[in-house]
Amino acid sequence: MRYNNHLELQKTEFEFNEFIMLNLINPEVESLNGLNGEMLIEVDIEFEIDSNNIPQNIKKAEQFNGIPRMVSFKKELLKIQDDLFLNECIRVITDFKNWKQHKKDNQYINIKFFKTIYFAYHSEYFRNKNDFELNPDIKPYFRIKNDKYERIIKCKYGCDGVANLLCIVEKNGELSNIELIGISGKISSEFAIKELKTLGNLEPAIKDGKKVRTQIDLLIYI
Incomplete structure (x- = not known):
């Protein structure tokens, strides 16, 4: 097993982003009522793609992606609703059907892939x-x-x-x-x-x- 930052998935990157935007379910975060600004939660996921292009062993990444996007990481929020966000990440990774296995010299190789999935909450979610x-x-x-x-x-x-x-x-x-x-x-x-x-x-x-x-x-x- 070796680590890889999903370079082999670049051909499906936009399709994945579009899939997230259209299908991601934002869990309710009732404990944070009263916030006045938007909130972004980012979850780093690691998984493997088997020889049938099916994701396996999906879990929160052991290696933290320090700059997954253009924003600061809301680590404290992940501690509050960790399982809730993780379960939704697993559903999204599982439901996406365009993953491609890694090959070298046309032979399947088992590699850990990484994906940062984010959950955005507009300020109006907390205010109105x-x-x-x-x-x-x-x-x-x-x-x-x-x-x-x-x-x-x-x-x-x-x-x-x-x-x-x-x-x-x-x-x-x-x-x-x-x-x-x-x-x-x-x-x-x-x-x-x-x-x-x-x-x-x-x-x-x-x-x-x-x-x-x-x-x-x-x-x-x-």
């Missing part, structure tokens, strides 16, 4: 739960996927920087109360938000057949 759905039945999505969408959401044509934005999606699909989680490279948060808003409204979230307010976590590439 009566008018907020953390996990709607249908999450919001962009109505139009044109060249600009491909550029700033998928980074199809390259970029100079990336901003991680946590947004409220209103019942009419409008983006509001945009919070900056992290930023890197030659980009300002103001410009990233301006570019994001040029994509127009999203299809709103649905819960029990009704439109609801919810959050969406986006990486904006400029």
